Every structure is written in C-alpha cells, then in structure tokens.
Amino acid sequence: MxxxxxxxxxxxxxxxxxxxxxxxxxxxxxxxxxxxxxxxxxxxxxxxxxxxxxxxxxxxxxxxxxxxxxxxxxxxxxxxxxxxxxxxxxxxxxxxxxxxxxxxxxxxxxxxxxxxxxxxxxxxxxxxxxxxxxxxxxxxxxxxxxxxxxxxxxxxxxxxxxxxxxxxxxxxxxxxxxxxxxxxxxxxxxxxxxxxxxxxxxxxxxxxxxxxxxxVPDDIGILGPEDSCVRELPEDGFILFVGDMMRLKGIDVLLQAYARLEQAPPLVLIGRRVADTPAEFPPNVRVFSNWPHSAIMHAWHRSLFGVLPSVGPEACATVIMEAMASGKAVVATDVGGMPDLVDDGETGLLVPPSNTQALTRMMQSLLDDRTLLSRLGTTSLARVGRLKAxxxxxxxxxxxxxxxxxxxxxxxxxxxxxxxxxxx
The missing domain is CATH 3.40.50.2000 (Glycogen Phosphorylase B;)
Structure with missing residues (x-):
C-alpha cells in the first residue's frame, strides 16, 4: 500500500x-x-x-x-x-x-x-x-x-x-x-x-x-550505549516518574505522597518543566529535563518501579509500556487509558486520582514487599508483547x-x- x-x-x-x-x-x-x-x-x-x-x-x-x-x-x-x-x-x-x-x-x-x-x-x-x-x-x-x-x-x-x-x-x-x-x-x-x-x-x-x-518498537528492551547524562542518576533502586512535570500529570500529588513514605529511596523525575511545575523539590528528589529517549530507557532499567499519578484522563501513556518492556511495575491512577495498560495486581497497581494516601500506601507496599514487586515486574515483561509493534x-x-x-x-x-x- x-x-x-x-x-x-x-x-x-x-x-x-x-x-x-x-x-x-x-x-x-x-x-x-x-x-x-x-x-x-x-x-x-x-x-x-x-x-x-x-x-x-x-x-x-x-x-x-x-x-x-x-x-x-x-x-x-x-x-x-x-x-x-x-x-x-x-x-x-x-x-x-x-x-x-x-x-x-x-x-x-x-x-x-x-x-x-x-x-x-x-x-x-x-x-x-x-x-x-x-x-x-x-x-x-x-x-x-x-x-x-x-x-x-x-x-x-x-x-x-x-x-x-x-x-x-x-x-x-x-x-x-x-x-x-x-x-x-x-x-x-x-x-x-x-x-x-x-x-x-x-x-x-x-x-x-x-x-x-x-x-513501542519490538526491540525497545535492548539498551544502547549509555548517554553521559545517565551517570547523573542515583544508585540503582529509585522510584521513577517520566513525563511533563505538571499538575495534570499529578506531580503535586506525587510529591506529597512521596514525603509520607518510610525509608524512601530517591525519587527521579525526568521530563519537561512547564508553567505549573513546582519551583522547588525536596532534597531526595532528583529532577532532569531534556533527556534523550535512550537515556530514559536506561533509567527505567535501573529503577525500582515507576509511578504515573495523573489526575486527568491520560489517553494512552507510552511510558507505562516502556516500564513494562523494562520489567518494571507501575503505580498509576485508574483514570483514562491507564486501566487498558495496567492489569491491577498483576502488572502494576491502580489508585484513585488525587488520592495522596492511596498513592503512598501502594508505593510503600512495593518498597516493603520485594516479592510482590518482582512478581509484578516479571508479569509486565511477559505481557508487554501485546503492546509492541x-x-x-x-x-x-x-x-x-x-x-x-x-x-x-x-x-x-x-x-x-x-x-x-x-x-x-
């Protein structure tokens, strides 16, 4: 054709x-x-x-x-x-x-x-x-x-x-x-x-x-050479957010929920700064902008799990697919197209939008139960094929x-x- x-x-x-x-x-x-x-x-x-x-x-x-x-x-x-x-x-x-x-x-x-x-x-x-x-x-x-x-x-x-x-x-x-x-x-x-x-x-x-x-491409899980910016990441084992750092993406809810975590690892944010991006971030939050896609995929592989707490009805979040292709679970809101991608309790966890307590509880459960975290990541990797080219x-x-x-x-x-x- x-x-x-x-x-x-x-x-x-x-x-x-x-x-x-x-x-x-x-x-x-x-x-x-x-x-x-x-x-x-x-x-x-x-x-x-x-x-x-x-x-x-x-x-x-x-x-x-x-x-x-x-x-x-x-x-x-x-x-x-x-x-x-x-x-x-x-x-x-x-x-x-x-x-x-x-x-x-x-x-x-x-x-x-x-x-x-x-x-x-x-x-x-x-x-x-x-x-x-x-x-x-x-x-x-x-x-x-x-x-x-x-x-x-x-x-x-x-x-x-x-x-x-x-x-x-x-x-x-x-x-x-x-x-x-x-x-x-x-x-x-x-x-x-x-x-x-x-x-x-x-x-x-x-x-x-x-x-x-x-x-996502069929070879999305194959990593290329590391970009120099990857060296700026904290040690392996951080929570990762990828996307525009805006209220509609739930950035404020995420920061509030993260502050309530016990013995929290670093939180890494990668994305564009926009008009309503917070002016300041807590000390244990690392913020990066304008990263090439290849570097973001390295970040996914080095993360513990991803979080996408959008308060609006995200249509179809490709970042969830990229996390799955990296064998990572995602905590996301049950709004918009997220439930199409995340099988709750099997490849990730869904929470109500704008619910800080629920988001904290689900992130804490993955930090405390590494067996659950591993199971969700393994299932994500097994099921991402339906979302590949x-x-x-x-x-x-x-x-x-x-x-x-x-x-x-x-x-x-x-x-x-x-x-x-x-x-x-």
Whole structure:
C-alpha cells in the first residue's frame, strides 16, 4: 500500500505522539509499504527529507506563521479547522504521493477534510487525546475535574479561560464544526484507549472505529550505549516518574505522597518543566529535563518501579509500556487509558486520582514487599508483547485493509452497516 501519514509534529520535535508516528512509519516501511509523512515545517528542516525509508514532507500553514497565537514557538499546533495554506499544501502532496490511505493524527485531519470530500481519498484518523470533543484536548473542565461531556454553553467558557476569549471561541467553534464533519466523512477512527472512544462519543455514535493502543518498537528492551547524562542518576533502586512535570500529570500529588513514605529511596523525575511545575523539590528528589529517549530507557532499567499519578484522563501513556518492556511495575491512577495498560495486581497497581494516601500506601507496599514487586515486574515483561509493534501494527494494517475492502474489516461498525457489505 501507499500510505501517507499526517502529523502536526515530527522529529526533531519529539513527544509521545511524534515518536508513535515515526515508529509507525518505520514499521510499515519494514513491512513493504511505501510510506510518506506530511508534517509542519520546522526551523532548519528542508522541504523534503528521508528518515530512513520514510519520505518526510515539511509543510507550511497560515496559522503557524502567527507566532503570537502559540505558547510554545517550537510546537505551533494545527488548528481544529481547515487552514487555507495547509490545505493547498496537502492537496499538492496527495497529488505527488497518490496514497491509497491517508492516516491523520489529531487536529491536522481538519485541513484534509475538504480534500476528502472533493477527492474521495480513504481517510483514517487516530485520536491520541480527546480533541474530537474538547478544545483543550484533555477532557478536564476548567482544569480541575473530569468533564461530564461536551456542551457548547459549557465548552466556550472553559476554552476561554484556557486560551483567552478570541482564541478560545475560535478553537471551540472550529472544533465543533470539524468534529461534526469528521464523524460523517472519516472512513475509520482509531481511538488509543477505551476512555478516548467513550469520552469522544464514538461508542454512542454512528462512525466506524476501533480501539488500538499506541505501541513501542519490538526491540525497545535492548539498551544502547549509555548517554553521559545517565551517570547523573542515583544508585540503582529509585522510584521513577517520566513525563511533563505538571499538575495534570499529578506531580503535586506525587510529591506529597512521596514525603509520607518510610525509608524512601530517591525519587527521579525526568521530563519537561512547564508553567505549573513546582519551583522547588525536596532534597531526595532528583529532577532532569531534556533527556534523550535512550537515556530514559536506561533509567527505567535501573529503577525500582515507576509511578504515573495523573489526575486527568491520560489517553494512552507510552511510558507505562516502556516500564513494562523494562520489567518494571507501575503505580498509576485508574483514570483514562491507564486501566487498558495496567492489569491491577498483576502488572502494576491502580489508585484513585488525587488520592495522596492511596498513592503512598501502594508505593510503600512495593518498597516493603520485594516479592510482590518482582512478581509484578516479571508479569509486565511477559505481557508487554501485546503492546509492541509486531502486534499493534498488524491491527492497524487490518484497519487499512478494512477501509480499502470493507468485507475484510474487523472494526466496530454501526449496526446499519454490518450487513449487505460489498465483497472485494
């Protein structure tokens, strides 16, 4: 197949979603597909380049030129509505690449929707967050509690509080319009967790979808040479948190719970500092930023266990997969996509979000019971295979096949489409 992946960011801009798209492109290319990527222009990049066997096309959009609209100049997000310049660039790209499948990731799909309507290209959209219904993408109302569902009268003030009046209104209304259109013209949605499918309304609507998690490469557990930064880690046997150091990720809850532990080993935090990152940390907490992924994998191998106490509904935490591939248990909150990844009491432990006492109790149990800790880690390593490329990319290929040949589809279809399908 000829496959065009669309993603607003791509390495050297790196994060969980960007790493997923890159890994997916490489895995598909290794399986004999012709793979290209359409992504935003990045400073210092050329219009077209090769990332191994994958052709990467750097595109420009009108919204990306307006730097004052973006909080982070390195991550100028795609709008949830068609961007005129980006739409024209995508039209040229489709004419050049002639893909069988266009596979878009999050809001960049909005700029492709008019082309889908005009040209009839096959379109798959992966939802890595709650952006199909939430202008902030995190499904947290006013940043304090889990949303109970989208309503325009509620979404507008919530987005306005986050973005400001003009940007919040444009983002909300644009997202509502694009979501309405997408549910009618996207051939298949892929939700990265059951929580994403549920909260975005896919489970109650008529759009065809399947729940397929993100994945890690098959060789994720094979360590490369140590980066120099690994030497900064404390001795083996520390608790590890990986991710943005923000309240939504539960960083405040973690620090409070950690302070209550008895005979606690060091706590290592690796991730980006953001606006609400704590200004100070306790003495036994080591904080590192901007580490390469290879160094993070070394940290996982040297840790006792991981902790991911997100207070919001994390869609699909790749860091849990990386911990599992390193043979480590994870203490996580039972919200969002975490229960899809962590088998409570078998590969890790789940606690209610924002519950400091429960988080302390579960971390202390792993420190006190090394037999339990070992058992959870061993089971994690045994079960991570279902979250590796060999298993997950096969499922994505099946979605592509189902789009091109509906009679071969294994995705969840609306009831009225489950009979009388044409044979290929």
């Amino acid at each position: 000829r496959i065009l992946l669309l993603a607003q960011f791509y390495p050297p801009v790196i994060g969980g979603e960007e790493r997923h798209v890159r890994n997916l492109g490489r895995a598909l290319a290794q399986r004999g597909h012709s793979v290209s990527v359409g992504t935003f222009m990045h400073s210092g990049s050329t219009d077209t380049e090769f990332d191994g066997p994958v052709r990467v096309h750097r595109l420009r959009g009108t919204i990306q030129r307006l730097s004052n609209l973006h909080a982070d100049s390195e991550r100028r997000h795609a709008p949830p509505f068609p961007d005129p310049e980006l739409l024209l660039a995508l039209k040229r790209l489709v004419a050049e690449e002639r893909p069988d499948i266009v596979h878009a990731h999050n809001w960049i799909y909005a700029s492709f929707l008019p082309l889908k309507v005009l040209d009839g290209a096959r379109l798959v959209v992966t939802l890595h967050d709650y952006g199909l219904v939430c202008a902030k993408k995190n499904f947290m109302h006013l940043g304090t509690h889990l949303c109970d569902g989208p309503r325009l009268a509620k979404c507008l003030p919530c987005a306005t509080a986050h973005y400001g009046a003009v940007k919040g209104t444009a983002t909300t209304l644009g997202n509502w319009a694009s979501s309405f259109a997408a549910r009618r013209v996207v051939d298949r949605f892929i939700a990265v967790s059951h929580a994403v499918a549920r909260h975005t309304g896919l489970t109650r609507g008529r759009a065809a979808y399947e729940v397929i998690p993100n994945f 060999g298993a997950v990319v096969t499922r994505i290929e099946q979605v592509y096949g189902g789009v091109l040949c509906p009679s071969a589809s294994s995705v969840v279809l609306p009831a009225e489409q489950r009979s009388g399908e044409p044979s290929c």
